[in-house]
Amino acid sequence: AQKVTQAQTEISVVEKEDVTLDCVYETRDTTYYLFWYKQPPSGELVFLIRRNSFDEQNEISGRYSWNFQKSTSSFNFTITASQVVDSAVYFCALSESNSGGGADGLTFGKGTHLIIQP
């Protein structure tokens, strides 16, 4: 069974502060993929990043960065110099094969509601 935990239900910070969203996952598989999605107030789901289990390099994209650590089963997301437009619900997700070697679905965490105050 796979599981994704986003322990922070809601985070509120003032604009320009840095903020980190935590994601901890559980899997028995050695090959798996991790994702982050953003859901702004308008409701659509926007893909942010994908990481496979064999690539532990951290990634930076503008003000966004991701820290993948297999040792702690974490895939945390940091926004530097936050802006009001970053206000959204952010989801972490995990994809792996099932115990029978076949396909399995995608499991999302419950999401973190990020509020950036002006």
Added chain:
Amino acid sequence: EAQVTQNPRYLITVTGKKLTVTCSQNMNHEYMSWYRQDPGLGLRQIYYSMNVEVTDKGDVPEGYKVSRKEKRNFPLILESPSPNQTSLYFCASSTTSGSLIVYNEQFFGPGTRLTVL
């Protein structure tokens, strides 16, 4: 334009009245999936399909049916809707290139807000 479309976008119905929410993608994706989103519970997978005629249960399949007769379409059927199926539903698709793991980003539809009275 590459997209996933869902219809209807909003639906209010009554308990027991069969309904179908359609989902269509124009990207020739193998993988399609249905999720429901509820406050405090995040996105939970209902059913998914790795290819035509291949479907499997997700985490919350009870009360739902799906079919995948064509690659582009993946309708969600509620044979006898109940109030606990009131939710926001998302369809998604992704390319897998034959892989058994969903390794690519999923493209999501705009969502269908369903209310069952």
